[in-house]
Amino acid sequence: PINDARIKQHGYNVIMAAFPIIYPDGTVLWEDGMDRDVKVSTPEEMCDAKAAGSSLLMSIGGATAAVDLSSSAVADKFIATIVPLLQKYN
Secondary structure, rough: OOOOOHHOOOOEEEEEEEEEEEEOOOOOOOOOOOOOOOOOEEEEEHHHHOEEEEEEEOOOOOOOOOOOOOOHHHHHHHHHHHHHHHHHHH
């Protein structure tokens, strides 16, 4: 979890949030249950981690999560769904 005290105890200050689900139509999801046992940190938990000095990075994609953004409709849907997520999670 993002608020695990061992992160700072071991000297880490960068936390990777990975990976949102990207559907073929470009829709991006970032929520509990994206995969088995996935618990997404709340916006409040992420803001608390940032206030405590951590930097948060969202990794989009991954080895098997390719999305073809050559279609403007898919690219528009990707932007329309990723930007609000990034704003929500600050």
